[in-house]
Amino acid sequence: MSEFAAAPVLRPGLPGFIAAWPQSRLWLLCLDIYPALAGAALPWSTTAVSVFTALWMVTVLPTIDWQAFFESLRASARSLPLVFFALALAGVLWADDTAAVKLLGLSPVVKLLAIPLLIYHYQRSERGHWVLIAFLVSCVLLMGVSWVTYFADWKAHPDGLAGVPVRNYIDQSHEFALCLFAIAPLLLSFTANGHRAWALVLAAIMLGFYCDMRFVATSRTALVCFPALLVLFAVRYLNRRHAICLLALAAIVEGAVLLASPYLRDRVERTVQDSQVAVDTNAATATSNGLRLAYWRASVRSISEAPMFGHGTGSTKQLFDREAAGRSGEWGRSIRNPHNQTLYVAIQWGMLGALILYAMWYFHLQLFRESTLVAWVGMVIVVQNFVSSLFNSHLFDFHEGWIYVLGVGVAGGMVARAQPQPALARGSEQAGMAGL
Numbered sequence: 001m002s003e004f005a006a007a008p009v010l011r012p013g014l015p016g017f018i019a020a021w022p023q024s025r026l027w028l029l030c031l032d033i034y035p036a037l038a039g040a041a042l043p044w045s046t047t048a049v050s051v052f053t054a055l056w057m058v059t060v061l062p063t064i065d066w067q068a069f070f071e072s073l074r075a076s077a078r079s080l081p082l083v084f085f086a087l088a089l090a091g092v093l094w095a096d097d098t099a100a101v102k103l104l105g106l107s108p109v110v111k112l113l114a115i116p117l118l119i120y121h122y123q124r125s126e127r128g129h130w131v132l133i134a135f136l137v138s139c140v141l142l143m144g145v146s147w148v149t150y151f152a153d154w155k156a157h158p159d160g161l162a163g164v165p166v167r168n169y170i171d172q173s174h175e176f177a178l179c180l181f182a183i184a185p186l187l188l189s190f191t192a193n194g195h196r197a198w199a200l201v202l203a204a205i206m207l208g209f210y211c212d213m214r215f216v217a218t219s220r221t222a223l224v225c226f227p228a229l230l231v232l233f234a235v236r237y238l239n240r241r242h243a244i245c246l247l248a249l250a251a252i253v254e255g256a257v258l259l260a261s262p263y264l265r266d267r268v269e270r271t272v273q274d275s276q277v278a279v280d281t282n283a284a285t286a287t288s289n290g291l292r293l294a295y296w297r298a299s300v301r302s303i304s305e306a307p308m309f310g311h312g313t314g315s316t317k318q319l320f321d322r323e324a325a326g327r328s329g330e331w332g333r334s335i336r337n338p339h340n341q342t343l344y345v346a347i348q349w350g351m352l353g354a355l356i357l358y359a360m361w362y363f364h365l366q367l368f369r370e371s372t373l374v375a376w377v378g379m380v381i382v383v384q385n386f387v388s389s390l391f392n393s394h395l396f397d398f399h400e401g402w403i404y405v406l407g408v409g410v411a412g413g414m415v416a417r418a419q420p421q422p423a424l425a426r427g428s429e430q431a432g433m434a435g436l
Contacts, residue, residue, distance in 0.1 A: 030059050032127040035118070039135035039406055043142045043175055044166055046398055053114065053402070060121055069120050077367050077412065078119055080360040081112035087356060088313050091349050095312025104336075105314025105348060108396035111405050118409020119416060128414040131406060132182075132377060139179045143208050146172065150216045163216035170392075171399045173213050173222035178384055178403065180209040181229045182377045185237055215261045220271055221388045228387045229380060236376065292339050292391070298323045299343040303350070310350035319347060337396075341389030344396060357395075361386050367412045374418075378411035 034056035041048035073079045088109040092102045122128040142165070149155075150163030164172055183202055190199040213222060230250055234243035258264055271289075302311065302319045311319070317336040338344055345353040361382060368378035385394055385404045394400035 027059065028063070031056070031063065031121060032125055032130055034059060035406065035410065036127075036130040036134040038402075039131040039410075040138040042135060042399065042402060042406070043138050043172075049398075049402055053111075057114065057117070060117060064117075064120070069116075072120055072123075073116060075363075076359070077363040078116040080356060080363060081115040084353075084356050084360060085109050085112055087349050087353055091310065091313035091353075093312070094309065095315050095348075097312075097314050097318050101314040101317055102312070103314070105316070108398075108401065111401055114405050115409045115412075118406065119412040122410050122413025123416040125413070125417075128374075128410045128417075131410045132374075135406075136179055136183065139175050140205055140208075142166070142172070143176060143205075143212055146212055146216055147208070161217050163212070167399065169217035170219040170221065173218040174225075174384070174388065174394075174400055174403070176209040176213055177222050177225055177229065178380060180206050181233055181380050184233055185373055185376055188237060214257045214264050216263070218264070218267065220267070221391050223267075224391065225384050225387045229384060232379070232383055236379075294323075295320070295335070295338040296340060296343060299338040299340070299347055303343070303346045306350055308350045309352055310346060310348045313348055316344060316347050337393050339392055341393045341395050344393040364408050364412070367408070367415055370415060370418070372415070372418065374411050374414045378408060378415065381407035381411065 034052045038049050038052035038056070041052060073082070088106055092106065095102050095105070145165045146163045149165045153162045154165075155162055156165055161169055166172075183206065187199055187202045187206065190196075190202060213226075227250075230247065234246050238246060258268065298319065302315075305311070314336075316338065320335045320338075338347070342354055342357065345357050349356075365379065365382045368375040368382065381404060385400065388394045388400065392400075395404060
């Protein structure tokens with residue numbers, strides 16, 4: 001009799017239908033479809049990514065077991081994104097600017113709220129690989145279109161580059177480098193296990209990504225990230241002798257490609273020339289390196305004025321507006337991004353913000369210590385974001401920032417799922433998803 005007394009009473013009519021809908025098969029399926037669609041859309045459209053992530057947030061919230069979710073926040077990798085956002089929200093209080101500027105400064109941090117939700121969800125879902133595969137396939141398609149437009153000498157806009165069909169070459173090379181290294185362990189596995197057909201397919205895809213970054217379009221940040229990720233791959237998957245051989249071979253190949261690729265040679269030569277030009281802030285024309293150095297010096301001065309808690313959320317715009325006042329040409333351009341993630345954070349939230357930023361990177365890296373392919377993908381995403389953020393503010397940029405959020409969230413959840421979990425941590429969603 002007690003069992004019947006404890007059974008839930010279904011509410012008839014519309015209220016009962018609404019209450020049951022979040023546990024329906026279609027609803028639970030959408031929880032995995034929307035992130036996969038966002039991953040597929042990332043190389044192509046910011047609008048589509050925003051729509052699909054917003055739909056996912058609305059869809060996932062009614063399904064959360066909040067007791068289990070709050071319990072999961074004991075892990076620093078999950079709670080630190082929330083702490084980061086809380087600091088940015090509090091920084092609005094001591095920022096000296098308009099409400100619109102403060103909101104603009106807060107907006108890049110909002111996406112970090114999705115990380116603990118994604119980890120929580122994909123710890124319970126078996127479909128995390130949908131997101132990773134969707135992103136990879138989408139990037140392969142983009143690479144194919146890139147080669148077609150390169151040989152057709154077609155440009156998306158008058159100032160664009162042939163071979164960059166959408167967005168820009170910085171985002172494109174960031175994606176291609178990520179995909180190249182993410183699937184590299186699969187090539188080793190297929191080769192070792194005698195799956196020659198799959199090994200040849202992967203080798204062709206990796207070669208396509210590599211040649212695109214060397215002959216079509218690449219960013220200087222990608223050129224810096226490439227050797228860092230190559231060393232990471234060699235250390236993680238090869239013994240010392242094989243690692244040394246790989247790095248030596250890579251150096252030889254890079255030297256040969258430098259001689260064979262007019263684009264890459266011109267890119268490197270202009271970078272070297274930019275570094276050799278003295279920074280003249282009175283000149284009408286500035287080099288890219290000169291601008292970065294000027295932004296960094298201004299940032300350091302600003303940080304020294306409020307080292308502990310910074311100038312508040314959105315304060316970078318006011319700083320660089322002041323620096324640009326009275327100057328002409330590129331030096332007079334108003335920006336809000338110092339092209340360095342640490343400086344971007346420290347200007348607004350001081351050393352406290354920088355400490356939280358580095359702690360978040362560290363604990364996210366610790367998520368992926370396992371020797372699985374998913375853990376490797378997560379590690380590549382974190383390391384690439386860290387290295388690229390030395391020269392850009394990629395965590396706050398839309399494209400690279402969402403790659404980080406989706407990548408860490410999905411891969412982190414998949415890694416957590418593979419580990420033994422207490423019954424409470426699995427929550428009620430797993431039972432619903434098991435029926436799909």
